[in-house]
C-alpha cells in the first residue's frame with residue numbers, strides 16, 4: 515500500500531502555533547530530514563571528514579541530485595544536473611543554443627515570462643515576443659505562470675517551436691514538484707528550474723538544468739569551468755566538455771545548500787507526482803470554491819488541467835490585505851503587484867484546514883477592512 519499523501523505533512527517542521535503557510539510556491543517548508551542532515555553535514559561531513567568529503571559524495575552531488583530531479587520531471591539519466599541559479603542556467607543554455615544554431619540568431623519569448631528570464635534573455639541576444647520563425651534559434655518560456663498559475667501545454671507548444679525549426683527551452687520553476695512533467699515526451703531540448711519552491715530545497719538552493727540527450731554533443735557552455743570538464747583533476751590545459759548535461763557545470767558546487775535539497779527530493783519521489791498532482795487539484799479547487807463564495811475575483815484558471823499549484827486572487831488592495839493576513843491572522847500568502855494575492859498550495863504539507871483558515875481569515879479582513887491600517891509602502895521582498 516503506498517503511503518497516504520496526507521501523512522507527508524509530518525515530514526516537515528511545523529511549529530504548533532506556526533503560521534498557516536501558503537507560500538510554498540516561493541519558498542518551500544523545511545523537511546525534517548533536511549534539518550537532521552544540516553547538523554550532520556556541518557558537524558561530521560565538514561567538521562570531521564574535511565577534504566575527504568569530496569570522495570564521500572560531495573563530488574557527485576550535481577549529477578546524483580540531477581538524476582533525482584530527472585525522475586521528477588521525466589528525464590532520462592544524464593540529462594539533468596544541479597548547479598548555479600535558474601537565471602545563470604538560462605544564460606548558459608540560451609548562449610549555447612545561439613552559438614549552436616547559427617545562422618538562426620533570435621530568441622522568442624513572451625512578455626508573460628518571468629521577469630528575470632526576460633532580463634537574462636535580453637542580455638544574451640536578440641529577443642522577440644511572438645511566434646517562432648526561420649530566424650528563431652530557441653523559444654524560451656515558463657511553463658507555469660508565476661502570476662496566475664496558468665500552465666502552457668509542453669507537448670503542444672514544443673511542437674509549435676519545432677514546426678518553425680526552433681528548439682524549445684522551458685523554465686519549470688513553478689511546475690516541478692507540483693505539476694507532472696514529462697520532458698522526454700515533450701521532446702523539448704532544454705529546461706531550467708529552481709529547487710526552493712515545491713522541491714523544498716531551501717532558501718537560495720541551487721537550480722537545475724536539463725539538456726536532452728540527442729542535443730548534448732551540439733551545445734557547449736559559455737562558462738567552461740573545470741567542473742564541466744570531462745576530467746577536471748587531470749588539470750589539462752585544454753578544455754574538453756564532460757559527457758551529458760554535466761558539461762554545463764561550471765565551478766565548485768555549494769555543497770551545504772546543494773546537499774540539503776536531497777531530503778525534499780526524496781519526499782517527492784516517495785509520494786509520487788500522480789498523487790501530488792491529485793492533492794494539488796483537490797486543494798486548489800477548494801480554495802477557488804471558497805474564494806468564489808467570498809466574491810473575490812479568481813485570476814487562476816478554473817480548469818484544473820490549465821493551472822499549476824497556486825491560486826491568485828485579484829483585489830485592488832491586494833498588498834494591504836496580504837499584510838493584514840500575515841500580521842493579524844498568521845496566514846502567509848504573498849503579493850504580486852499590482853493586484854494579486856497568491857496562495858501557494860504545496861501538496862505535501864498543506865491540507866484542507868489550511869485552506870479553511872486562510873479563507874476565513876480573508877473573509878474577516880475584507881469584512882472588517884482592517885487592511886486599511888497598513889501602509890501602502892511595500893517591503894523589500896513583498
Ligand SMILES: Cc1ncc(COP(=O)(O)O)c(C=O)c1O
Pocket residue numbers: 599600601602628630631656660685687688708721
Ligand atoms: C519562473 C522563474 N524563473 C526564474 C526565477 C529566478 O530564479 P533564480 O533566482 O534562481 O535565478 C524564478 C524565481 O522565483 C521563477 O519563479
